Amino acid sequence: MVVTMQDVAARAGVSVKTVSNVVNDYPYIRPATRARVEEAIAALGYQVNVAARNLRQGRTGMIGLALPELRVPYFAELADSVMRAAEAQGLVLLIEQTGSVGEHEAEVLHGPRRRFTDGLLFSPVAMDPRDHPELDVDYPLVLLGERVFDAGVDHVTMANVEGARAATSHLVERGCRHIAVIGVHPGEAMGSAALRFDGYLQAVRAAGREFNPRHAGVAQRWVRSTGAVAMAQVLDSGVPVDGVFAMNDALALGALHVLHSRGLRVPDDVAVIGFDNIDDTEYSEPPLSSIDPGREQIADQAVGLLVARIAGSTAPPRQVVADFALVERESTAPV
Amino acid sequence: MVVTMQDVAARAGVSVKTVSNVVNDYPYIRPATRARVEEAIAALGYQVNVAARNLRQGRTGMIGLALPELRVPYFAELADSVMRAAEAQGLVLLIEQTGSVGEHEAEVLHGPRRRFTDGLLFSPVAMDPRDHPELDVDYPLVLLGERVFDAGVDHVTMANVEGARAATSHLVERGCRHIAVIGVHPGEAMGSAALRFDGYLQAVRAAGREFNPRHAGVAQRWVRSTGAVAMAQVLDSGVPVDGVFAMNDALALGALHVLHSRGLRVPDDVAVIGFDNIDDTEYSEPPLSSIDPGREQIADQAVGLLVARIAGSTAPPRQVVADFALVERESTAPV
Incomplete structure (x- = not known):
């Protein structure tokens, strides 16, 4: 049998409105009254009907x-x-x-x-x-x-800019001198791609290096397949690469795949870092460094x-x- | 201004009920009437209120x-x-x-x-x-x-049993003689683990081999970390392994990780196949064979x-x- 608010009111010796006030946590209820209602709720095992309450409040929950x-x-x-x-x-x-x-x-x-x-x-x-x-x-x-x-x-x-800068600086500190960036959206002034590219640029310049456009791997969607294509594009340009900042982890996993297939060892020949810190990063080959965005x-x-x-x-x-x-x-x- | 069903009815010269019948695609409406209502709907830009209609029908959609x-x-x-x-x-x-x-x-x-x-x-x-x-x-x-x-x-x-059997038979046909199975739930008589284990057993026996209990890697959850632990457990038992059937792809990815870290080459030393055909399989190192369950x-x-x-x-x-x-x-x- 379903216990109703009426049952609670009867047992507590108060009005249904008072029970409702307690259930909905309204202020200005005397402590003794609240205690009596709560005792009745516990004794009868009354359960608040969330859907009904939401409907009364004009909400769906x-x-x-x-x-x-x-x-x-x-x-x-x-x-x-x-x-x-x-x-x-x-x-x-x-x-x-x-x-x-x-x-x-x-x-x-x-x-x-x-x-x-x-x-x-x-x-x-x-x-x-x-x-x-x-x-x-x-x-x-x-x-x-x-x-x-x-x-x-x-x-x-x-923190897109700061995270991307930290990722790229991490590669710089590790000794990388030729850092590719994967996931670039050319001509886009806003969004994650523009912000993370900005962070990459800041770190490259802070290291006293010039940005080489051949280091920019274009990928509109940020999935493994496009990361693979962008990585291949950078390598095929003939530019030296000893570090890769991928704008997200999926891109990085695609890039890893291409590096392996070209016989490049990670991290020995090329160090790679991603962004997002998804679960996959722990089990890629090798496990992938990343920016945890919180x-x-x-x-x-x-x-x-x-x-x-x-x-x-x-x-x-x-x-x-x-x-x-x-x-x-x-x-x-x-x- | 919101166009209502009443507006449509007035313009079409029919009752609201008739408009409702047209909107809800009821049969038995005269083509001329239907055309008149549809003309009015188009002319006024009337939009069906899905939520309201669902409510009337006692449905939420x-x-x-x-x-x-x-x-x-x-x-x-x-x-x-x-x-x-x-x-x-x-x-x-x-x-x-x-x-x-x-x-x-x-x-x-x-x-x-x-x-x-x-x-x-x-x-x-x-x-x-x-x-x-x-x-x-x-x-x-x-x-x-x-x-x-x-x-x-x-x-x-x-098709759990059939899929697992096909995966394991694929390893047998490839020449594997010592096939581990990853993801076993000991003592469980039902569920994916029991069914896929059954398929594995059928294929091993069809190949005229005995099942070696040391080939069974236990993993209650089917995620990469448990796959890694189960694979390590099988290898540590000292049993020879030249093939692995992992009961899902996540387990297989964890197993791959352990095989690599032990210096075992995939597929040269150990062939690995998973189950589920998730997107990850295309970009693992190496790309993972799998059962696509439809x-x-x-x-x-x-x-x-x-x-x-x-x-x-x-x-x-x-x-x-x-x-x-x-x-x-x-x-x-x-x-």
């Missing part, structure tokens, strides 16, 4: 997470972290894939699924600054990633900001940058 | 997918496939993680989130046959995976069966086994 592609390991791991962070707040997470397509991103922002969610965590890839008006929505929204700045909404991001922190902060907005916060938009860490593994070990 | 762990590549790729299959049916997918914990699996089946979904695709890991009563639910349910049989509900699975087919069939149940199908429960394929890559190439 669900938040959305829109990301480019779930089968990209970084996003699968981010989804896992966000799901756990949401669960810790009693929220259900609805994951949506945009496939990095602009129309899908607009559909995520304005489509019918937004009626199911109390707020949205959105990691845009295709949008650019001209799309800011798209972000003017009537529900709580928190942006993830690098793609849109100053959009007037909360934004959680990672994924758990990103998930916790993003959910926290969204929960505050759902609760009605009107604070000015915040931009949070997660802490990064350099994780050294065999692929950059001293020879 | 959302289906659930409960799986063990999103950061396990096989499940991330399955989630991607199911999301696309659901989208093709106009359905939104709600992904839930159980963490392979029995209580979480029960909570998925009976928890409040089921109010959001019209049906559930459920990949149980912790449940066993005694939990069949748990599966007696009042909403459409389709099982995925190997864990529960004859539960009286639709079930989409893969993930797209599993996703399409599962969503199709669930959609039929949501539409009211009372057909007897079906069990669908997806087609598998042996994918040969360098890790089992002839030397």
